[in-house]
Amino acid sequence: MLSLLCAARKARCLAALSRVSHCDSHPLDSFARITPFQLPLRLPSLITSSNMTHPASTTAPSGGNPLQEVTDGAQQLAINQEQQKPQDAAQKQPKAQQAKKEKKQKAGGAAGEGSRPLEMTPVPDFFEHRMRIFDKLKAEQDAERASKSREEITITLPDGSSRTGTAWETSPFDVAREISKSLSERVVISKVDDALWDLPRPLEKSCKLEFFDFETPEGKRVFWHSSAHVLGEAAERHFGCHLCIGPPTEDGFFYEMAMGKSEGHNVTPDDYIPLETLINSVIKEKQSFDRLVVPKADLLEMFKYNKYKQHIISSKIPDGTSTTVYRCGPMIDLCVGPHIVNTGRIKAMSVMKASASYFLGNQANDSLQRLYGISFPDKKQMTEYKQFLLEAAKRDHRRIGKDQELFLFNEFSPGCCFWLPHGTRIYNTLTEFIRSEYRQRGFDEVISPNMFNSKLWETSGHSANYKDGMFSLAVEKETFGLKPMNCPGHCLMFGARERTYKELPLRYAEFGVIHRNEASGALSGLTRVRRFVQDDAHIFCMASQIEDEVTAAFDFLDSVYGKFGFDFKLELSTRPEKFLGDIETWDLAEQRLESALNKFMPGRWEMNPGDGAFYGPKIDITISDAMKRQFQCATIQLDFQLPQRFGLQFRKPTGGRAAGEDASASAAVPAGIGAGEFAGAQLPATGTSVTTTQASTGPSATPASADFERPVMIHRAVLGSLERFIAILTEHFAGKWPFWVSPRQVMIVPIAIPGVYEYAQSLKDLLWSKGFYVEVDQGPDTLNKKIRNAEIAQWNFIFVVGATEMETNSVNVRNRDQVGEKVRNDETVKVDVVLEQLSKLREERRIENKLI
Ligand SMILES: [Zn+2]
Ligand SMILES: [Zn+2]
Numbered sequence: 001m002l003s004l005l006c007a008a009r010k011a012r013c014l015a016a017l018s019r020v021s022h023c024d025s026h027p028l029d030s031f032a033r034i035t036p037f038q039l040p041l042r043l044p045s046l047i048t049s050s051n052m053t054h055p056a057s058t059t060a061p062s063g064g065n066p067l068q069e070v071t072d073g074a075q076q077l078a079i080n081q082e083q084q085k086p087q088d089a090a091q092k093q094p095k096a097q098q099a100k101k102e103k104k105q106k107a108g109g110a111a112g113e114g115s116r117p118l119e120m121t122p123v124p125d126f127f128e129h130r131m132r133i134f135d136k137l138k139a140e141q142d143a144e145r146a147s148k149s150r151e152e153i154t155i156t157l158p159d160g161s162s163r164t165g166t167a168w169e170t171s172p173f174d175v176a177r178e179i180s181k182s183l184s185e186r187v188v189i190s191k192v193d194d195a196l197w198d199l200p201r202p203l204e205k206s207c208k209l210e211f212f213d214f215e216t217p218e219g220k221r222v223f224w225h226s227s228a229h230v231l232g233e234a235a236e237r238h239f240g241c242h243l244c245i246g247p248p249t250e251d252g253f254f255y256e257m258a259m260g261k262s263e264g265h266n267v268t269p270d271d272y273i274p275l276e277t278l279i280n281s282v283i284k285e286k287q288s289f290d291r292l293v294v295p296k297a298d299l300l301e302m303f304k305y306n307k308y309k310q311h312i313i314s315s316k317i318p319d320g321t322s323t324t325v326y327r328c329g330p331m332i333d334l335c336v337g338p339h340i341v342n343t344g345r346i347k348a349m350s351v352m353k354a355s356a357s358y359f360l361g362n363q364a365n366d367s368l369q370r371l372y373g374i375s376f377p378d379k380k381q382m383t384e385y386k387q388f389l390l391e392a393a394k395r396d397h398r399r400i401g402k403d404q405e406l407f408l409f410n411e412f413s414p415g416c417c418f419w420l421p422h423g424t425r426i427y428n429t430l431t432e433f434i435r436s437e438y439r440q441r442g443f444d445e446v447i448s449p450n451m452f453n454s455k456l457w458e459t460s461g462h463s464a465n466y467k468d469g470m471f472s473l474a475v476e477k478e479t480f481g482l483k484p485m486n487c488p489g490h491c492l493m494f495g496a497r498e499r500t501y502k503e504l505p506l507r508y509a510e511f512g513v514i515h516r517n518e519a520s521g522a523l524s525g526l527t528r529v530r531r532f533v534q535d536d537a538h539i540f541c542m543a544s545q546i547e548d549e550v551t552a553a554f555d556f557l558d559s560v561y562g563k564f565g566f567d568f569k570l571e572l573s574t575r576p577e578k579f580l581g582d583i584e585t586w587d588l589a590e591q592r593l594e595s596a597l598n599k600f601m602p603g604r605w606e607m608n609p610g611d612g613a614f615y616g617p618k619i620d621i622t623i624s625d626a627m628k629r630q631f632q633c634a635t636i637q638l639d640f641q642l643p644q645r646f647g648l649q650f651r652k653p654t655g656g657r658a659a660g661e662d663a664s665a666s667a668a669v670p671a672g673i674g675a676g677e678f679a680g681a682q683l684p685a686t687g688t689s690v691t692t693t694q695a696s697t698g699p700s701a702t703p704a705s706a707d708f709e710r711p712v713m714i715h716r717a718v719l720g721s722l723e724r725f726i727a728i729l730t731e732h733f734a735g736k737w738p739f740w741v742s743p744r745q746v747m748i749v750p751i752a753i754p755g756v757y758e759y760a761q762s763l764k765d766l767l768w769s770k771g772f773y774v775e776v777d778q779g780p781d782t783l784n785k786k787i788r789n790a791e792i793a794q795w796n797f798i799f800v801v802g803a804t805e806m807e808t809n810s811v812n813v814r815n816r817d818q819v820g821e822k823v824r825n826d827e828t829v830k831v832d833v834v835l836e837q838l839s840k841l842r843e844e845r846r847i848e849n850k851l852i
Pocket of ligand 1: 226335
């Protein structure tokens with residue numbers, strides 16, 4: 001299930017990217033390492049989902065990770081963060097530098113990088129070679145274009161108005177200029193009928209015309225993709241390297257290159273300044289992006305110096321066909337375009353980081369260098385962006401996790417977190433919170449195994465489609481797999497005996513340990529891990545119960561997210577082109593979801609047509625943190641398929657409907673619904689439902705008889721991965737934990753007077769017995785130093801006790817959040833009063849650190 005969704009999402013991403021990337025031939029694998037993330041300052045609409053949401057959600061295990069990427073991007077600006085294993089593809093810079101130094105020493109101190117000239121002299125031969133071919137073909141293309149007849153055409157704009165122009169002459173840019181100067185300055189790319197179109201490229205016939213600026217996803221992608229060309233040009237001129245691919249990501253772009261004449265050289269931060277010098281000169285020159293259609297044979301000749309481009313051309317472009325190249329300045333690149341008008345549109349551009357990678361993401365291929373960049377059409381945006389990165393770096397959960405001793409990682413178990421005592425406190429508080437909600441909301445907690453015979457994964461479809469994402473092990477000549485999700489186990493529990501409609505809805509919740517085989521190079525902090533736990537639950541219900549269950553899930557979300565101060569919004573994804581089951585079932589389910597959304601979340605949800613999973617519609621929930629970054633943690637997914645694969649059924653009410661039951665209950669997922677194959681490739685053509693063979697290896701894969709019906713399964717998570725959620729919380733609160741979640745609640749600082757220490761100790765014992773996390777500072781530091789230390793360690797309250805407090809059985813309370821304030825409200829409070837205040841603060845799960 002997961003793999004298909006991932007594949008579908010990846011395919012969509014690819015489809016989107018391929019329109020604007022270097023040639024349309026990026027193999028899937030080469031994107032597996034792209035970690036798209038949004039630019040939170042400017043891109044509230046570009047939500048990236050993450051890998052650690054509910055397993056049945058649409059997200060790839062190797063998918064984007066805003067948290068990780070923002071902080072990664074900030075590394076060079078601020079902190080030096082945690083290690084990667086040396087064999088990781090994505091080596092962090094310090095390692096790369098180290099390796100470089102070692103290499104240099106071995107080579108007897110060959111010419112250092114510091115001495116590299118700004119540009120290669122002489123320039124590599126391939127510059128001249130490709131230019132010669134380009135010029136020849138360009139002259140032919142221009143001549144052909146000149147011979148086209150200049151007919152009058154009608155250009156229709158989105159507002160319905162139309163303008164006249166001349167075929168093969170009038171360009172979208174001409175139209176934009178005609179409309180207004182400001183539009184022509186702002187516009188990044190146009191769309192002609194349904195295809196993005198270079199602004200200066202002449203229109204060929206009557207058409208619809210649309211414009212996009214940088215604030216649109218289309219505009220951003222084209223802008224950043226074009227910027228990648230500029231980075232590529234600078235890299236070619238500086239290193240003489242051979243370029244591979246240079247796509248936009250969701251937060252900038254990168255270009256990947258083989259070092260060529262600079263072989264053995266790892267790009268280091270020392271290279272950024274010369275690269276940016278060249279970038280700035282390219283920008284200043286306002287180089288245009290010249291488009292040229294080139295036949296495959298000429299492409300192979302043009303790029304004969306570059307085995308990577310050769311590979312892409314040979315494997316992806318059919319013989320006898322053509323594709324496009326674009327030239328800006330001396331740089332000619334294989335690319336389907338389109339691009340910005342000229343490089344002068346880029347007002348600010350920075351090289352952000354470099355890493356190692358493999359050609360096409362395959363470790364068996366050549367090792368490459370990958371340079372990441374960011375650019376904007378406005379200098380101010382760059383300033384804001386860098387400020388944002390600095391703030392993100394300060395909040396980096398890996399940094400705070402280390403400072404506050406919450407968790408650690410060790411290379412003996414990559415991607416598997418060691419929760420230290422204080423981190424475990426947070427972890428347990430969250431699970432206890434969710435548990436308390438479960439009790440009120442009719443969920444039953446269960447515990448299912450961690451490893452299952454691979455036959456189960458065949459039934460569930462994971463073996464066929466998610467094998468690479470799973471850890472497998474040999475047990476007595478059989479293959480077992482560690483569970484990557486809990487759903488199949490819960491299906492076994494549901495199917496263990498006959499069920500009746502009276503038992504529904506049946507809600508199984510499990511904090512199950514999940515393992516997913518993430519590439520070691522992709523692991524990062526708590527956001528990209530191999531082992532994690534979700535607040536996972538599966539609701540087995542009748543179709544007539546969907547609306548109530550979904551409404552209850554909204555209420556659950558609302559009360560949980562509210563406790564952290566997260567705002568959230570929802571998106572309903574409906575039936576995709578390829579789907580399982582019959583349209584009536586889908587329509588019914590979608591209507592119910594929509595009705596629940598309208599009832600509970602009026603105005604707070606959006607429709608995302610056609611983006612549902614093939615096995616059912618879903619609701620994605622996106623939260624915004626304190627830095628306006630967006631994360632998808634929760635998910636609510638309807639599933640018509642797993643119940644089918646596992647042959648799940650329940651006994652229907654006898655003699656028609658049970659009292660009070662909705663008539664549409666009988667329209668529950670019909671027994672005859674087909675069990676589909678999981679792989680997207682095996683799904684039938686558009687618009688058809690899947691009716692392939694019944695899963696044969698299931699424990700009770702017989703079709704439901706007349707007395708039985710299939711239940712609908714609802715996959716649901718609120719926090720999603722606990723690990724990832726704690727990372728989000730850490731950064732959201734910047735390590736200043738609200739009292740109820742805080743692993744350090746009260747620090748008692750005794751004044752050095754005889755008897756006071758004993759008083760402090762008895763106070764500590766009292767608070768500890770009431771379940772608070774409390775310590776006494778018994779160290780040799782001065783009073784002020786102790787207070788300062790406790791403030792830095794983010795203790796919510798500091799109780800200073802001296803002779804007066806001891807005599808009156810009270811404490812002097814200092815509030816963490818009043819540090820630095822001129823007027824402090826330090827006050828002496830009776831112990832029984834403060835105890836009550838602390839208990840209330842904890843019970844009410846208030847965010848504000850205030851005793852009332
Ligand atoms: Zn391009
Ligand atoms: Zn599930």
